[in-house]
Amino acid sequence: MSRIDAVDPQTALADVKPLLDAVQKGMGVLPNMFRVAARAPAALEALVALFGATGKGRLDARTREAVALAVSESNGCDYCLSAHTLLGKRAGLGEGALLEARLARSDDARLAALLELTRAIVDHRGRVAASALDQARSAGVTDSEIVELVANVALTTFTNYLNEVAGTEIDFPIVRHRAR
Numbered sequence: 001m002s003r004i005d006a007v008d009p010q011t012a013l014a015d016v017k018p019l020l021d022a023v024q025k026g027m028g029v030l031p032n033m034f035r036v037a038a039r040a041p042a043a044l045e046a047l048v049a050l051f052g053a054t055g056k057g058r059l060d061a062r063t064r065e066a067v068a069l070a071v072s073e074s075n076g077c078d079y080c081l082s083a084h085t086l087l088g089k090r091a092g093l094g095e096g097a098l099l100e101a102r103l104a105r106s107d108d109a110r111l112a113a114l115l116e117l118t119r120a121i122v123d124h125r126g127r128v129a130a131s132a133l134d135q136a137r138s139a140g141v142t143d144s145e146i147v148e149l150v151a152n153v154a155l156t157t158f159t160n161y162l163n164e165v166a167g168t169e170i171d172f173p174i175v176r177h178r179a180r
Contacts (some may be wrong), residue, residue, distance in 0.1 A: 004166035006035035017043045019048050029171075031083065033159060036166045043162075050155045057148045061091040063111060066101035067149065068156045070115050073102040073177055074122045077160035082172040084156075102178075113139030114149060119155050 009020045009030055037044040041064040048128065065088035072080035081102070089097050097106065101132040104119035106112040113136045120128045136146060162168070 002032075002036075002167045002169050004036050004039060004168075006032045006169070007038035009035065012038060013041070016044055019044050023048065032168050032171045033079065033083070033163055036168050037162060047155075047158065047162075050151070050158070052151050054148065054155055057151070058142075058145055059095055059114075059148050059152065062088075062093055063114060064152055065091045065093060065114060066097070066106065066111060067118050067152045069098065069101040070118045071122055071153055071156040072106040072160055074104075074119060075157065075160040075164075076177040078174065078176050079163035079168050079170050079172075080160050081175040081177055082157060082170050085175045086172050110139050110141065113141055114145070117141070117146070117149060118153055121150065122157070126150070 007016065009017070009024070012020055019041075020030060020034060020038055023034045031067070034044065034047070037047050055061075059067070065084050068084040069088060070078065072084060083100055088101065093101065100106055101115060104115040106115055117128065117132055117136045118131045134144065137143075141149075
């Protein structure tokens with residue numbers, strides 16, 4: 001049961017309606033998460049801007065979705081696991097790759113390095129060992145990509161926490177996290 005009501009886009013305030021309309025246009029749907037974020041116009045604006053900015057980065061959609069799955073599994077957010085499983089499929093992740101990403105693993109060495117670093121960032125709240133960075137770099141990950149990875153981890157953590165606090169109603173095919 002939702003603990004923070006989602007905004008009805010038909011009655012949304014003037015400062016959030018254009019943002020909700022843009023999400024609807026860009027995604028073809030308006031997920032409940034954005035409707036909940038619309039309770040605070042600054043939060044919705046930040047969320048939309050961060051999704052837009054990270055979408056223009058060096059990390060491709062497949063990688064961003066794998067990262068989002070790893071973060072969401074670590075944080076136990078079923079809303080985000082559900083959303084990013086669907087989005088991950090659309091980005092080209094097969095069933096096996098989706099499950100592996102949730103466990104911060106991949107058959108692709110470079111993606112595996114990014115996911116291992118993702119898990120280290122989440123598990124250690126950003127306080128990663130120099131060896132974790134060295135391992136990612138040895139797999140071909142650049143410092144630019146490491147910074148983008150941190151931005152994607154922060155974005156997913158923001159959405160995980162928002163959905164957990166709000167109890168956002170899942171409007172995707174439901175995927176449940178595994179107990180760690």
